[in-house]
Amino acid sequence: MEKFTRGLLCAALATTLVACSNSTTAPEAHASKTIMLADFNSPTDGLQISTEGGAEFTRLESGELTVTFSPVEKFSKLILQPSTPWDLSGRPELNLAMDVQNMSEESIQLYIGFKNAQGRATNHSVNVAAGSTKTVYVLLAGHAAKVDLGFKHSRMPAWESDDALAFFRYGDDLLDLSALSEISLSVRGNLTPKHIRVDNIRARTNPDYPSDFHKGYVDAWGQNAKVDFPGKIQSDEQLKAAADAELAALSKSGLMPDRSRFGGWKDGPRLEATGYFRREKVDGKWWLVDPDGYLFFSHGLANVRLANLSTTTGIDFKDDSVRYVDPDAVTPEDSMGMVKVSDAVRATRYVASELRHNAFTWLPGYDDPLADHYSYRRSVFLGPVKSGETYSFYRANLERRYGETEPESYMRTWEQVTLDRFNDWGFTSMGNWVDPAFYTNEQVPYFANGWIIGNFKTLTSEVSYWADMPDAFDPEFVRRAQVTIDVIAEEIQSSPWCVGIFVDNEKSWGLREGTISQRYGLILDALSKTTADSPAKAAFVTALKQKYPTIEALNEAWGTELSGWAALSESQTFDAFPEAFVADLSMMLEMLSDQYFRVVHDALEKTLPNHLYMGVRMASWGMPDETIKASVKYSDVLSFNVYEEGLQPKLWSFLDEIDLPAVIGEFHIGATSDTGLYHPGLVQAANQQDRAQMYLAYMESILANKNLVGAHWFQYVDSPISGRAFDGENYNVGFVSATDIPYPDMVKATKAFNASVYPKRYKLGRK
Template identity: 35%
Template sequence: MDLTRIFSKVGGMGFIFLVAISCNSRFNKEEVHRLVLFDFEDQAQTEFVKPQDATFKLVKDKDNSHIQVNNGFTLRETGVKLLSPENKPWDLSGYYQIRADVSNVGDEKMQVELFVGNDPDGLLRWYCSDYVDLAPGESKTIVVDLAWTPWIFKPQIDVKGMRGVPGKIKANLTQVTELTFCSRYATQSNSFTVDNVWAEGKYEERSPDNFFPFIDEFGQYIHDNWKGKMLSDIELKEKAKLELDYLSKATGPKERGTFGGWTGGPKLEATGFFRTEKVDGKWWIVDPEGYLFWTVGLNCVASDAVFTGISHRENYFANLPGKDSDFGQFYGKGSFAIHGFYKDKLPYDTYNFYQSNLYRKYGDDWLATFQDVAHKRIKDWGMNTIGFMSDFGATRQHRTPYVGSVWINDTPKIEGSEGFWGEFHDVFDPSFRVAVRNSILSQKEGANDPYCIGYFVDNELSWGQLGSLSIGTLKSPATQYAKKVFVNDLKRKYVQIDKLNKVWGTDYQSWEALLKATASPDHEKAKADLVAFYEKIAKTYFKTINEELKKVAPNQNYLGCRFAWANNDVVLTAASEYLDIISFNKYEYSVADFKLPEGVDKPVMIGEFHFGALDRGSFHVGIKKAKDQAERGQMFQDYIQGALKHPNIVGAHWFQYIDEPNTGRFDGENYNVGFLDICDNPYEELIEKVKETTYSLYEYRTNNI
């Protein structure tokens, strides 16, 4: 095919390329336009490269030039910023994607991440980012989508309470001044290259007229059709009958014991409860009967997990039922929203489309049928665990092992700390232990139950960068218990304030002055003391919970706090002293190369992972993207098989059982992450691959290193 390329100079740096392409393009059928932001062929472009905890150099090859970044690991985003030239921001609002070529030129595997812009709303900034996994010597192209769909509404429409919105550009991209390339969650120095940074993709523009309402009586998107979309109650009931008939005959995988352990493997000591043991160099869970057990489960097996807010958004929904109708029972009140549209609108009215669809399918016995079918599905799918935050009515039936969930509530907080889910506990306040004890006693569902594997306690705590909680402590008022303990530790170490001042480069007049001060010291100069107290916080947190949990549930495993995001060796090593199994929420494409800190050898459980797609009426793929349901299945298999090969990993739980509502849960998440859609129908292509994986999981783990 003959391509015609047109070059047009933009500003001082950047070119628009219009390239004729075939009519089946995902973009405009006539042309793709492209804006080159950096190609590094002109050395003057390096003036607009700003390193952070890194150095860089221009590398000129025979036919190409690029920059090589040598980064450290003291910052969350260690790498470089590429700045718009001559104080002229880029207008990227007319482009669907940013692309950049990157390579790993170091000796270790790494992830290179790209953030487009610096929106003050951290969530919007995260939307405009992505990353790639790179083995040493490997090159890839990072692709960041700038809108939720390849088409946009013009003019843009205001849709609230949803993270993914059809036809919407993700953020204000008319005044972009920077692109950030970093080594994601770096824990060591490494090197990567950046080249050919460009924007491309001409949007199809659509009118927003008649968009509202856009959700039908089943909770589905009105303005599209797809395989499996329900069009009537009759169709819904017919599909339910077919599945119930199938499940009544399904037997699940062979060689499984009462609790799902592998009867075809070795028989170990049976204690009557789940425990862990290392066998032939690999960690395993051992079930109550003494069989090897690798936990593969689903989070949020609960019909009440997927309500959506309707207050202030009534026009989004077609045919909401009357509150005095049979479907009125599915209205409710939302009382929690730490982020998003409903954060300052508590309480708010809600509706649960998923439960109403269960009622359409199963009638008045919908909840009992939901619980029964969940057990049957999990067994048929070759899975063996009901995961985090699930239905007690289902777990109490003693048909499928499960995990317990405890949230430590009503604790004093370190006022100077910060995190996505809020401030961190002040573990030195005497009332912290009281709160831990009360929280465990009030949430002890599963204690001493043979079917309960153990307890997750808290979720995705913000441990931050190394020493960050110590800095938060110093920023807190003098009345903070943690601060009093920290200052007393420093007083014991240095005795005299002048000695601390010499090390920290500060000028406190007294220990009392340090206690009252709220400014942060130089992090590098105070690093040893900041890290020491940070470690003390971590050890005190895990030790206190371990002691109180074991008083109530001595036969269950302490599964930890579901570490997420960046985690350093100090906190992980501290946790390993008190946890039976260390849990991580790992949203990656693979965990085959997962590493624990040097010297730590403990069993590991993946608390959350998922992959989502947009081919079945959803608006958001979730955290990890697939192109369709079949690829979701392949990604599940790749992830689980990578985990099965890992000697420390003893299980992985998918988030979650049911798709999130298209109009968003309490914080706006509206991800296609379920094994089931909003109408309670399984995604067949995904399930097929799941079963292919799980039916042979024990043999796979045993035969692969």
């Protein structure tokens, strides 16, 4: 094959690419606007190429590089290192581009990583559709890279282009580019081999673009005001007509014919009926069992609620009373429902962020009927405002769709429509974070949830993300855990429709693999405190005294020179980590994990003995062996959030050794090309059709694992295009859009999958 139609692309690389842009820079500057970093024309170009995780590469005579990424390892990577680091500093507007051909039969989510000589790194990702060739680029410097729109992990394209903008994932958002020492291309968690051809890795000066490119991008329905896309709403009448058509269709639907009243498999074997959900191993495969004794596979959508679907408007209030936080609250800020703001507080209104406020082409006046959908966030995790007014376009669209015959009657309609959708689409349950309004429903089983928050001691580490970890040895943590469980018990009233209980989410235990500080940072933090200030430290010192007969024995193991046990009880930091010391760090992490799970288990056993304890939904990056070992002792079902293309057999083989049922608490796939949204989510598809196929592939990987008893897609509704208020997530991850319109490809795929899920899972692996 020609080198990506080489005559069109490369003959005048340094000038043609720039001349086709809308740049107004003087022509004599064009030669400096594009810098070729790697065109793979010569094996002697000073570029060192290596691989990790089973990736393989070939230099073609035509001057491209072909790469095959392995589906066996979690990370499969190609690494490019120049003999002398590239200096890309001094360019105020800069992006890095490359030409990628996807030679696979499936789309590829390609991660583009950078490292500099200082050891700092950053990662972005982009999707290239199957069989297509695309120029992809990473925004490295400039106004568009620096402006904080309040988005999480994403930027808005600042100029029109057919090139694909990669999305920031993790690391240093704005990397020091004075000594770029490595560029990597990788995949992660893929289920099949991926094949690409890459060429012309180059640094380009950004074209000119307006500084207010981000102004007025949200329309009156919470959609992208600047682009058209399938299903875009243009009027309230159109929105109402879509609702009426769906209501008529749902009125003729119901449970799939092979389902019991609880969503179990009524055509399959019937086991003991206990009146509540339970677990049982059948023919070597774990299952849940519904209250009537039928085999049950938990598949559905998580986050069926409106609590985090609002977005900040850029308005705040000078009256501090609106930011009061009840110290006895059991609901964290990101899960709060509607917070009404009084007229007195609104009288102190001011624009806290012009950037945020100017994002909207319309917001209702406070005397508008749709002003009921204003709320407030007392604290914000990410973005240009730290607190402020919010607006829920989704909630407003529900009122537009269903009308209001009495106060908030549209909410009651939405609740019933949601239940009808779940049954029509074949889902068997609602996942974590379902609105408590659904707890009394007797049509779709659900999982209840709670958070242990309060004024207890905490521990932190460099991998702490959402919040610091609770010190589970603190008596206040034990008290607050019981308070949380008591609230859950009051809400669910021992309903047999409640499958089980999730408590907390994605706690930052430490990395499964990494440096000592990344794996055991919580323990090192505890050791840096005194026993008087840290209940965990006190527990660890007690355990160490039981293990080591003398302080001298501990010193020999740890390579330390502590003068006595009293010295260990004081603040201590460490620079060296002998093998015996690392083993003790591991022991203490298991102690901390054991204490946490025991406290939660005991509170649940005391208060909700008939319901399954579903664990803490560990993030796949934050599930150390020590924590998993502790969770197994106390959880009825393990839970993990896995944002990859599916479950790779090698990575998840540890479940066979544990021999407990497990559920995937979160996964999703999104796209931007046909949604108007600016971010696809954590796993990216090429478009809605590809998204549906990737969803099916993920679920097939779940069915193939004998320990997996379910998987919950995150989430029911797309995030706001301008980012949800607390953390700025603006992802296409919903089964329905911001206008509450289902995505047809996703609905079609899930109905097909769910129609045969029970007989398929039952037969898999049977002899």
